[in-house]
Amino acid sequence: MSAKLFVIAALVAVASAAPSPDSPPSYGPPPPSYKEPGMPYDFAYAVKDDYSGNDFAHNENSDGQVTSGSYRVLLPDGRTQIVTFTADHHNGYVAEVAYEGEASYPPPAKPSYGPPPPAYA
Template sequence: MYAKVTLMCLAAVALARPDKPAPTGYGYAPPTPAYAPPQPSYSAPQPSYSAPAPSYEKHEEGMPFDFEYAVKDDYKGLDFDHNSNSDGKVVNGQYRVVLPDGRTQIVTYTADHYNGYQAEVTYEGEAQYPEPQPYKPAPSYNAPAPSYKAPAPSYSAPAPTYEQPKPQYGAPQY
């Protein structure tokens, strides 16, 4: 028995020789790649940076305008307006908004290229914070009762409008 185990170990060592090349695929050598990517034949461009031209020194004069709009919707509680006018150099305007607390916010502004946007904000009225009312559903809609009677049937069986057909053939001849 000891001899059999020794013989099997010697066979395993002989089969696992380190000088024997490892098998590949079906016994063929692996293919060598036929494609090699080309090397770039150009150089990267040199960066060219220049400082941007200052835009604050030169500006175009605007067009004169004048506009105004207003919205007042008592159902939804909206009330605001805006008006503005310009001579092409300076814009003057005002807008007002009714705030949820009941005050009216008024913004009066002036804007130009030298002083920028300058606004003066004022408020009219006093802030009010009423207690919230509990929800009361609106009265439900009831359909009105009909004010007419259902129509009575006014038809009868139709009278026949045809006559008994006359025979189209004669008596048989013998």
Template sequence: MNSKVLLVILGLAALTYAAPGFSSEENSFESYESSEAKYSFNYAVKDESSENDFGHQETRDGDDTQGSYYVHLPDGRLQTVKYYVDGDSGYVAEVSYQGEARFPDSASYESNESK
């Protein structure tokens, strides 16, 4: 059992040493991360049977990131969040709601619960 554990540890050490970008002389790891990210995506889900209705879209070009997402809440309102990244200020979001919250009538809810 101990020899198996030792072999696993030695194997992991060998993989770490042989990993691309690892320099044994400097004992450091070089990063190959791109500084200029550029992407755009979106998705939406609307499933009648589960009543799920939500979506998200985002675009990024370098340091400029902006997007929005929405969800239909169980109380009947639509919640929308619009956001952007403003340099060193970070994530800035604006949250809004459309519609009016509707809750079940507590009297009818209690009578249904007792059945």
């Protein structure tokens, strides 16, 4: 009896899930999407915190078609990396990367081979 009830419930679920004849088909190309025109904007920010060592900035502007700007960041080796870029739908993202300063690294630490030998008096 429960098997018949299960089969009937499954058939009802399948029938109710079927699309109605007046609904649009779910296959075919997606509906057309319309590209919105670009919006002009302009922004900039900069952070220089001597306590934490953070030093970075970013500025960017767009006329709705071409976006251009630059950003810079202080690298751990002491150099500043500066990226100047432009981006549009025709050329894509085009960046020019430059570095200021000279890389400097701390001297290597002396190797430690375990605890020091005991000192006898």
